Each structure stands twice: as C-alpha cells, then as structure tokens.
Amino acid sequence: MQQTIIDRIEPVAEDVVSVTLRGAAGPLAPWEPGAHIDLRLPNWLTRQYSLCSDPADREHYRIAVRHDRLSRGGSEYIHRYLRLGRPLEVSLPRNHFPLLPAPEYLFLAGGIGITPLLSMLRAASDAGVPATLVYVGRSPEKMPFLDELRDRYGQRVRVIATRRDGRPDLAALAAAFGPETGVYCCGPGPMLDAAEAVFPAERFHAERFRPVARTFAPDTPFEVTCARSGRTVPVPADASLLEALTHAGFPLASGCREGVCGSCELSVLDGEPEHRDDIGAAEGRMFACVSRARSARLVLDL
Template sequence: MQKTILDRVERVADDVVSLTLQGDEGPLAPWEPGAHVDLALPNWLTRQYSLCGDPGDPTSYRIAVRHDPLSRGGSEYVHLYLRPGRTLEVSLPRNHFPLEPAPEYLFLAGGIGITPIVPMLRAAVAAGARATLVYAGRSLASMPFAAELLAEYGERVRLFPTAERGRPDFAALSPRAEVYCCGPASMLAAAEAVFPRVHAERFQPTRRVFGPDTAFEVVCARSGQTIQVPPDESLLDALTHAGRPVSSGCREGVCGSCELAVVDGEPDHRDDIGAPPGRIYACVSRSLSPRLVLDV
C-alpha cells in the first residue's frame, strides 16, 4: 500500500466528487490508462476506483466517486466524511483494461464509466491516433468531466444527455476503430451487439450459470497448510477463516484485488476479468480439480 494525503475534493457533477491524492512519501507508483487502485477508507472498507488523472504526474492520483443511493458504505463515506488533509492508503495500480496501440479508437462511456476513458482519450490523441468519444449520461449535469472534455477535444467528443437526445446509435459509428467501453450493462450489451470486438470494463459481473459448487482442498505452498473449501463457502472466505486472509475488494470477480498464483491444480475461473495463466481470483473462482496448490 502507498500512503497519500487527500489534497483536493471537488464536485465535478451531480453526486460525483473528484479526489486528488498526493504522495506522502515521495513519488507514487507509475500507471497507464485503464488502471485502477484500491482505496482503503477509514471506515475499514476498501473500494476500487479507476485513475482518471495524468499518468505523467508521479506526485498525485485522481479518482472520481459517484454517490450511490444504495451504497454499502463506500461512496457514502467518501461524500459525507472525507475532507482534505486526511491520510489515505491506496494500493499499487492494477490494469485489466489496458489501451492497446491502434491507428483509430472509438471510446464509449456511460456515466461514471468515463473515469478510465479520460486518460485513454488523452493518450490516444497524444499518440496521433484518430479518436472519438461517445459519452452518454442522464443529463449534462450528471456527467463528470463533460465540459472539460468538450473544451479540450472539441469535435472528437459527442455528448448524449439521454433525457434530451436519447441513447447513441452505435450502428452509425465507425466499425474500423478499436472500441473501448465502460458503462452500465445495457451499454456494454449494445456495443457488443454491434462491434465484433469490444474492450470492456464492467461495473458488475456478467450473469452466467456455472455447474454446482463442489468441495475441494487448497494447499498453501509457503506453509504447507491444507484448507478444506466446502461447497457453500468461497475460496476467499475459506482462506480467511483458516488464518490466511487475502486482500479483497468487490468480491464479485471484477476488480482483481484478490488475485493469487496457482502452483498446481486446475482453477474454475468465474471472474469477469479473464484470469491470466497461473492465476485465480479467490472471491468467485473455485477448482475443477480436487486439490489446488496456491502460492500463499
């Protein structure tokens, strides 16, 4: 974890605040567009937020947080209690949504899904690529960074306050561009129905059906401890209850904070990230083999 000082809290849209975090012990870890960090809140909750500042600035991170009326305590705490000067810990950046080199990009953002797209658009333009942003939200007042994006990038940016203009027609957009999309499930589904390939980051996991949960055992390679994982318990919880706690955030397989290395066995991947070879996300994934050896 990295220690930071909350430098600024700015309202950037209805129910959205931007937090600027300054490194408290020197430069912060580098990051690339699409990355996110875990923010450890003083109320003992950890939440994941996309970095939306400047990757070229090693002195600070910027995130944006929408106040969710159904908050489980994360966004509510940020909006009601966080003030400049507070010391906060953030993780090293992780990136499951990297920007790949391309001559042309189409960025699709819905609401708070604009946050990972902001540095992507900046990087694409700086690289000399053709880039278009289609940004939808309920109203202009509810769309963070809309005014500054329009002022900076002009005709590259197309704003769709849906209460006035309706939803954008993706079928009328360029099929040749690399498509990057972050937003609600309905936007991702609409994009995937039109474009042959979509780089997507999801707010919530895709609804999928898996086989019945079965028991398996986990061997902790570092200590040799064997832990039984029953059908009605997650791998993450079994490790925690056995005294081998793993850092976690979303507990839904979309953030990647509970990633573990697999030494032996066949994981049953149930995440929405796409676990790389030799990795497993303990919050949702299980095992296809009776025994799983983890680097724990």
C-alpha cells in the first residue's frame, strides 16, 4: 500500500467529485493509461477507482467518484465525509484495461466511464496518433470533465447528450472507422453490450462497472493446498475461495468481490480453475472472489 494525503476535492459534474491524492512520502508508483487503484477508506471499505490524471505526474493521483444513490458505502462516504488533508492508503496501480498500439483510436465513454479513457486520449494525442472521443451522457451537466476535454481536444470530442440527442447510432459509428481502429469503451452495461454487438471483437476493448450476468454449473466443494505453508483448506459449496482462505487465516486483498477489479488475484501452481471473472485471468492465475475449481484440488502459491 501507498500512503497519500487528500490534496484537492472539487465537483466536476452533478453528483461527481474529483479527488486528487498527493504522495505522503515522495513520488507515487508509476502507472499507464487504463490503470486503477484501491482506496482503503476510513469506514473500513475498499473501493476501486480508475486513475484519470497525467501518468507523467508522479506526485499525484486523480480519481473521480459519482455519488451512487444505491451506494454500498463507498461513494457516499467519499462525497459526504472525506476532507482535505486526510491521509488515505491506496494500492499500487493495477491495469486490466491497457491501451494497446493502434494506428487510430476510438474512445467511447458513458458518464463516469470517462475516467479511464481520459489518460488514454491524452496518451494517444501526445503520441500523435489520431483519436476520437465519443462521450455519451444524459445531459452536459452530468458529464464529468466535459469542459476540460473540449478545451484540450476541441473537435476530437463528440458529445451526445441523450436527453437532447437520443441514443448514439453505434452501428453507424462502427462503419465510420477503419478495420485497424482500436476501440476502447467504458460505461453502463447496456451501452457496452450494444457496442460489443457492432464492433469487431478483435479490436474492441471494454471495462465494466459490473460483471456480465452468466450461468455456471452448481457450486461444488473442493480443496486448496497452500504450497508455501503446506496447509490444505477446504472450500465448501456455500462459500467462495476468498471466504474460505480468509477464515483459514490467509487474508487476501479484496474490493469488488464481483470479479471485475482484480485485487484478489492468486497464482495457481496446479489444478484447473473455473474462471468466473470478467477480467480474463492470465494463464496460471485466478481471482478468488468469484472463481472456483474444475478439479478436486488446486495448489496455490500461498
């Protein structure tokens, strides 16, 4: 974890605040566009937020938080109780949504989904790569960083306020860009589903706020052997791997508990995991909050 101090809090749209964190002990860890961090809040909650500042600025991290009326305690605490000068622990940045090389980019943002795309658009612009941002929201007042984007990028930013303009024609948008265009999308699930249906899978990259609803076989018990300690931990059918390990004295970092943030990643040395995450676990890795085992036993690097 890294120690930071809240350096600035400011509204950037209706129900959205920008929070700038300053390193308490010198430069912060480096990061690349698309990365996010975990915030360990004083109310004992851990939440994940995309970094939306300049990666070249090692003194500060910036995030933006929308006040969710159905908040589980994270966004409400940030909006109501965080104050300037407050110390906060944050994780090292993680990136499951990296910006890959392409001759041209299309960034498609929905509301607060603009946050990971801000640094991507900056990186593409700084590299001289053609890039277009299509920014969708209910109204301009609800779209964070809109003035900043217009001032910096001008006509490269297309704003679609759905109350005024209706929903974007994503099929027409897909037809307007060449086959090599890298498409990066972040926003509400329905928008991502619609975009995924019209853009070719090989050039479409998305980050979701919530996991895609999928059906899996019924949960069954399995065992995990912790290679470094030599202990074996049973995982009953009615508990997650994360819960079983925590109860056995192997506390893991965890945030979303939905398979979208990546904070509970584990190394698998033997056995076959059943991946249920929305990130796409790399070979030999799994996410303990949602994933289980196809084999009767897993060996983990714990």
